[in-house]
Structures are given as structure tokens and as C-alpha cells.
Amino acid sequence: MAIDFKKKSASKTISPKTNPIELYGTLDRKSVAGPLRPAQEAVLSDWYTKRHTDKDLIIKLHTGEGKTLVGLLLLQSLLNSKEGPCLYICPNKYLVRQVCSEADKFGIPFCSFDDNKEIPNDFLSGTKILITHVQKVFNGRSVFGTDNNYVKTGAVLLDDSHACIDTIKSAFTISINKTENPEIYSKILTLFEDDMVEQGEGSWLDIQAEDYNTFMAVPYWNWDNKKTEVLKILSAAQDDKQIFYVWPLIRDQLKNYCCYISGTKIEITPYNVNIRTFGSFSRATHRILMSATTQDDSFFVKGLDFSLEAVKNPLRNVSQKWSGEKMLIIPSLVEESCDHDLIVTEFCKMPISKFGMVALVPSTKSEIQYRNLGAITTTAGNIIDELDKLKKGDYSKIVVINNRYDGIDLPDESCRILIMDSLPYFDSLADRYEEQACPNSELINKRIAQKIEQGIGRGVRGEKDYCAILIIGSELVRFMRSIATNKFFSAQTRKQIEIGIAIAEMAKEDYNKTENSIKVIVSLIKQMLTRDDGWKEYYTSEMDTIEEDCTESSVYDRLLKERQAEQFFWRR
Numbered sequence: 311m312a313i314d315f316k317k318k319s320a321s322k323t324i325s326p327k328t329n330p331i332e333l334y335g336t337l338d339r340k341s342v343a344g345p346l347r348p349a350q351e352a353v354l355s356d357w358y359t360k361r362h363t364d365k366d367l368i369i370k371l372h373t374g375e376g377k378t379l380v381g382l383l384l385l386q387s388l389l390n391s392k393e394g395p396c397l398y399i400c401p402n403k404y405l406v407r408q409v410c411s412e413a414d415k416f417g418i419p420f421c422s423f424d425d426n427k428e429i430p431n432d433f434l435s436g437t438k439i440l441i442t443h444v445q446k447v448f449n450g451r452s453v454f455g456t457d458n459n460y461v462k463t464g465a466v467l468l469d470d471s472h473a474c475i476d477t478i479k480s481a482f483t484i485s486i487n488k489t490e491n492p493e494i495y496s497k498i499l500t501l502f503e504d505d506m507v508e509q510g511e512g513s514w515l516d517i518q519a520e521d522y523n524t525f526m527a528v529p530y531w532n533w534d535n536k537k538t539e540v541l542k543i544l545s546a547a548q549d550d551k552q553i554f555y556v557w558p559l560i561r562d563q564l565k566n567y568c569c570y571i572s573g574t575k576i577e578i579t580p581y582n583v584n585i586r587t588f589g590s591f592s593r594a595t596h597r598i599l600m601s602a603t604t605q606d607d608s609f610f611v612k613g614l615d616f617s618l619e620a621v622k623n624p625l626r627n628v629s630q631k632w633s634g635e636k637m638l639i640i641p642s643l644v645e646e647s648c649d650h651d652l653i654v655t656e657f658c659k660m661p662i663s664k665f666g667m668v669a670l671v672p673s674t675k676s677e678i679q680y681r682n683l684g685a686i687t688t689t690a691g692n693i694i695d696e697l698d699k700l701k702k703g704d705y706s707k708i709v710v711i712n713n714r715y716d717g718i719d720l721p722d723e724s725c726r727i728l729i730m731d732s733l734p735y736f737d738s739l740a741d742r743y744e745e746q747a748c749p750n751s752e753l754i755n756k757r758i759a760q761k762i763e764q765g766i767g768r769g770v771r772g773e774k775d776y777c778a779i780l781i782i783g784s785e786l787v788r789f790m791r792s793i794a795t796n797k798f799f800s801a802q803t804r805k806q807i808e809i810g811i812a813i814a815e816m817a818k819e820d821y822n823k824t825e826n827s828i829k830v831i832v833s834l835i836k837q838m839l840t841r842d843d844g845w846k847e848y849y850t851s852e853m854d855t856i857e858e859d860c861t862e863s864s865v866y867d868r869l870l871k872e873r874q875a876e877q878f879f880w881r882r
Contacts, residue, residue: 366620372633374772394436401473450558460589520573570739635776638810665726725769732783
């Protein structure tokens, strides 16, 4: 016979805790889950006492300070306050698994989508947090609905929110790959051929020859004149996987779109992303974004329709200036002969067994170079398995990740050496066009700097984590060093670059010309790996001198004005 303990307790009903710090104490946590960290307590306390009624909120914490738990506790607090349903959105399926594992560890009730793909009742009833990924929520056929037909939410949290923005933009974009869809590609190509030849015959010939660096924008007047023909082509192929999920968003808005043509793909994308299409996010009572301290949040003003006040005043742990240990090594500054190709060749053939080594590359061309030297290259199909192997201790070969700078966690021994290979590329034709048209734009340079910061952070995932990061490729080195572009990095990253330049000078002074230059680089790495006291003290003393930026960027006002103009454009 079961005892009814509730009857034995006080007769009055016990209300669930809404203070997230007190709430944490009531959870049935697993034994490995210890007390809250000081940074977590500081942020949770500030939120509960000062910011819990905010519609828009940004939380910025250093890597390893426990953002996931903070986010889960905030949502559980709101559920206990009857402000659900609550939705936790990750940038990819891989991170969904991680967050679900964390929720289980801390005893926080959650649910996820099962095979029937229906929205769980536990979420709709406001009893459990729903954990899912961004593609599930933001697509033209979303189970959460679009426009005025949407699932109402009390709170929506975007984890690793910068990574989510690109995915949300892609939800509005049709990308027609020539290899996968030659028929549709050919039809649109033929439709605009005369217009493109008139714009630039030589460039058109390069596109036909599939030159990667050449692409063209369809003039808006030609696009407007022929949009009906384009609609007919797309409508006839709307069941195709490259069109299916975007078609409901694009079919009545094609006049607000533009088209880019390259030798390998055609991209049809909106001038602006109308985030209000997704009411579950845009009309939520609370919208919470979580990001790393190194990332610039100004793009949230335009991309996610966030309030300027929220972007300027994020919630953060002000007591900690930096976290983790990154030894940035710039081989070409130590010795000119230590160039890109030498580093790639030498490190690919190095025997490794005690830790993981990872290379981040910007293109398939770069990836092939590593593959030809015996490296493991990742694809969308195998990347989760390859990363899991690293975390389980399979360090047989260097692992190469192509054009993916966020949403990847490689803590501790899974990545002790990271090769940041060359300046990141923008993947979409629209972004590449903007970069080409405005090469010195503050917005463009901020986005490039952000990609670099995301990349160099993959191997340092905690306060005590450490990683040697090799910076190779002349354009990347120039961007990180130049006074014109270095300013776009966070204060933490700028200081790490300064340290990297300083240790290159130190190594250069001690470098014996008769000595193999690679040995100098390897020697620096070994000092970090063997936890050299001198290096640790030097790094800590330098990082402690960081001074936060006090100047306010003019880009905020620009993005706000652009957003207002775009909203007027959509309403017209």
C-alpha cells in the first residue's frame, strides 16, 4: 500500500519554486551534477530580480560557464510561473542530443519529437520543456505553423543563437544545385541567359565553365519582368527536396526576392528575412537568446527583430573577463618558410595518439588537400560519428571540418591542436555578393571576425580547457593582424592575437636558421601541452589586462533603420 505523503504534509498546497536558484535545489539531480557555479548563480539572480519580465533578453556567458543549465532553469522557472509553453531551440540535431542529456542529468522535465513528428502534449500543456532544433521550427511547412496560424508559446530560447540566424535565413532561400537538379537549374539559366550576357558576357562564359569565384546577380528589372515564368518553373517542381520546405514562404512573395547565378548553383533569396512569419518565435511572451561573450549581437536587431535595448544590455557575469586557454601560433611570423602548405603537409603526417587534432577549412578545395595527405574529412552524413570518435579517444588521424565554424564542441583531449586554415568564406551567394560589393563594410568585417572567433573557440570548451591554435593562410593572418580589421574582434580575442604575435617574436629571436622551422612550432605546442608553468603564468598575466570596449558601435542604429525600412517594405 502506497503512503500518500502529500496528505501527511502541511495542508496548504506547496507552490512550485519560481526562483531558479531555489528551484535547482529541488531537482532530482544525478550525483555528477554538483552545485551551481558562481557565474550561473550571478546571472540567474540578476534575471530573477531585474529582468524576468523582459520580452527580449540576451544571455552572454563564457564557454564552459554552463549556459545550457542557465537556459533550462530560466524556462523551468517560467513554466512554474504558468508562463508556458516553453521551447528550447538548438542550432542542430547534434546539440539537441547534448541538451537532452544535460536536462536528464539535472532532473529537469523535458520532451522531444518522436517518430510521429507531432508536437508533444507535454509541451502544449506547459508541463515540460520541448527541446528541438532550429530547422524544425523555422521552415515553410513547420509543425509550429506560419503567419497567423501558429502555436502560441510563452517562452522561446535560442541556444548558440548566432548559428541559428544563418539557418533561419536559409529557411526562406531556395538553392538549386546544378549537380542534384540539372533540369531546374538549366531552365532558370536559359530564362535569364540574354539578360546575363548583356550584363557581362565574359563573366557569363566563366559561369558556364563552372568557375567557383564567378557569380552574377539577376538585375531586379529582369527578375520582375520574368518572375511569373520563374514561379511556373518552381511550382511544377515544388515537391523537390530543394524547394519543398521553402515553397510556402516564397510562392506569394517572389517580387521581394532576388536571384544569384553561379556555375554550380542558383540561389533565390529574400532581400530581408521576415521573422514575423514564425509567430511561435516572434510573438512569444519571452524571447531569450544565448551566445558566447566573444560574439557580436548587433545582427539580432535586424535578423531576429530584437529590441535595441536588449542587444545593448545583455545579461552576463561581469566578474570574469576571460575563460579557457588558447595559444595562438602564427607559423609564418616565426619563419617565412613555415607557410600554409608546409604546415598542412607536416601536421597531416604527424603520428598522434594522445589527443585529437582538427583542421577547420573554408572550402572543398582546401579539404581535398588534407584528404590527399591521408586526413579524415567530414560530411553532413558522417560528422556526428567522427566527432563522437574524437570524444571517445580515437585520435588516429587529423579530422577536417569544411566551412562549419559553430555548433561543434571539442573539449579537452578531443582537440588539443586546432588548425585554423585560411579566411572563412561566406557560403551563400547573397553573402558573397554583399562581400564583393562592400568589401570594407563594418557589417561584413564584423561577420568575418565572428566566424573566425567561432572557429578558434571549437577546441576550448571550459574554464580550464586549453588548445594550441595554428593560424595559417596569408589572408587570415592579415585580417587578424591588420589595424583596419583587428578591431572587429572581441577584447578577449584581440588579446589572444596580441599574445600570439608576441610569442612568434620570442620564437623568432631564439630560432636557429639551421634548425627545422617546424620543430620550433612543435616546441611551442609541447610547452602548452606539458603545462609549462612559465607559459601558464605569462598567459594569465596578459589576459588579466583585458579592458572591455566602452565605445558603442554605430552599426546598431544602421541595423535598426534597415529593419524599419524592411518592415515597411513588407507591409506595402
